[in-house]
Amino acid sequence: MSDRKRIAVVASSAPPLSSGGVASAHFNLFAALSDAGFNVRLYTFGDLFSTEKAENIVRSGSPGWWVAILRILNRWIFKFIQPGQRAYQLFDILAAIPGSRAMSRRIREWKADIIVLSDHGAPGLALRKEEAKLLLVSHHNPARFLEPPSPENYSKLDARLALQLEQRVVDMVDAVVCPSHYMKDFFQQTYKFNGSVEPIPNLMDRSVLNSESEKELRKDLGLSNADTLIYLPSAGSFLKGAEYLEELVSFLSRTSKKKFAFYISGNIERKYAADINRLGKSHLIYLSGQVDYAENIGLAKQCDFCISLSLMENFSMALLEAALLGLPILAFDTGGNADIVREGENGYLFPLGDVSAMARQAEQLSVRSKLKTERARAIKFNSKELNPDRARDAYIERINSL
Numbered sequence: 001m002s003d004r005k006r007i008a009v010v011a012s013s014a015p016p017l018s019s020g021g022v023a024s025a026h027f028n029l030f031a032a033l034s035d036a037g038f039n040v041r042l043y044t045f046g047d048l049f050s051t052e053k054a055e056n057i058v059r060s061g062s063p064g065w066w067v068a069i070l071r072i073l074n075r076w077i078f079k080f081i082q083p084g085q086r087a088y089q090l091f092d093i094l095a096a097i098p099g100s101r102a103m104s105r106r107i108r109e110w111k112a113d114i115i116v117l118s119d120h121g122a123p124g125l126a127l128r129k130e131e132a133k134l135l136l137v138s139h140h141n142p143a144r145f146l147e148p149p150s151p152e153n154y155s156k157l158d159a160r161l162a163l164q165l166e167q168r169v170v171d172m173v174d175a176v177v178c179p180s181h182y183m184k185d186f187f188q189q190t191y192k193f194n195g196s197v198e199p200i201p202n203l204m205d206r207s208v209l210n211s212e213s214e215k216e217l218r219k220d221l222g223l224s225n226a227d228t229l230i231y232l233p234s235a236g237s238f239l240k241g242a243e244y245l246e247e248l249v250s251f252l253s254r255t256s257k258k259k260f261a262f263y264i265s266g267n268i269e270r271k272y273a274a275d276i277n278r279l280g281k282s283h284l285i286y287l288s289g290q291v292d293y294a295e296n297i298g299l300a301k302q303c304d305f306c307i308s309l310s311l312m313e314n315f316s317m318a319l320l321e322a323a324l325l326g327l328p329i330l331a332f333d334t335g336g337n338a339d340i341v342r343e344g345e346n347g348y349l350f351p352l353g354d355v356s357a358m359a360r361q362a363e364q365l366s367v368r369s370k371l372k373t374e375r376a377r378a379i380k381f382n383s384k385e386l387n388p389d390r391a392r393d394a395y396i397e398r399i400n401s402l
């Protein structure tokens with residue numbers, strides 16, 4: 001049990017609503033601190049239209065008209081100055097301003113002693129330094145888009161403008177946590193900061209692991225116990241490897257006599273929608289769309305193992321969730337994946353883009369005796385090395401030191 005200092009955890013949104021990895025990480029941190037007896041609330045800055053009610057979750061967000069106008073301006077400005085370049089970093093920060101201000105006002109009304117900030121969207125720009133101790137968790141860092149493996153068509157100007165604003169937040173904070181050693185190195189290369197920077201992995205609240213889905217996915221897809229169901233987190237988006245999806249699915253179907261099915265979580269980007277729908281007509285692919293956070297956990301739990309095609313990762317919540325569900329993981333050796341996946345212990349890492357090697361390993365895992373051995377080894381490894389209690393205790397120590 002902690003003392004009764006008031007701790008505000010900040011996130012863009014809060015599951016069990018649909019959410020990205022950063023918000024999921026902060027929701028799980030909030031839940032773990034709450035379970036540990038802390039006086040903690042979760043404050044969001046991107047949930048204006050949510051009607052979801054939950055204890056100690058205070059939701060704020062930006063008006064839809066504000067976000068829509070900025071999206072149009074962002075698209076046309078960068079289309080003029082940098083045609084063909086993807087730009088969203090600066091937009092995310094500007095779009096969040098009204099929601100961040102409303103969030104900040106509510107935190108001040110509560111008189112929080114410590115604020116745990118997320119970095120994506122720079123909600124810290126709306127806070128007042130003198131009112132609380134600030135702990136920044138560096139999940140995103142736009143500097144990653146300035147060098148490989150970031151695709152060439154991502155605007156470097158956009159990333160640099162976002163970095164200038166994020167440096168203002170860094171100037172205010174008292175300490176920094178990074179979810180992986182990779183992100184710690186990037187933070188120290190990117191920002192000017194003389195305080196403590198500590199790597200603490202993301203964590204997952206144990207109660208969430210017990211989530212179940214109403215859908216019987218294997219039965220709905222007509223799979224037998226001998227067939228293989230693969231979890232592909234967010235594989236319909238560019239940065240999560242949508243361009244490799246067809247190659248992977250086709251390779252497995254072409255080279256193996258076994259029956260494979262695929263669960264792809266999250267939304268499908270418009271650019272890939274037609275291709276993935278066409279792929280789904282000749283292969284067993286279940287597209288969930290954006291679903292309830294707990295439902296996604298329940299669906300992932302029904303899979304045999306996880307494949308991540310992601311081009312860039314900080315410390316993937318999707319992979320952490322898969323690991324703690326006991327799923328062996330196949331992923332590219334990029335970003336913070338090595339902080340989650342230990343070769344031969346709970347999965348395998350591959351050079352970025354080597355889909356054929358990944359598919360061959362997936363075919364080996366489709367052998368039920370091999371899969372049983374790999375899952376048992378992964379569960380043993382994950383229960384020790386990715387134990388949520390260790391990460392929670394590290395966060396508690398860091399918070400108490402403030």
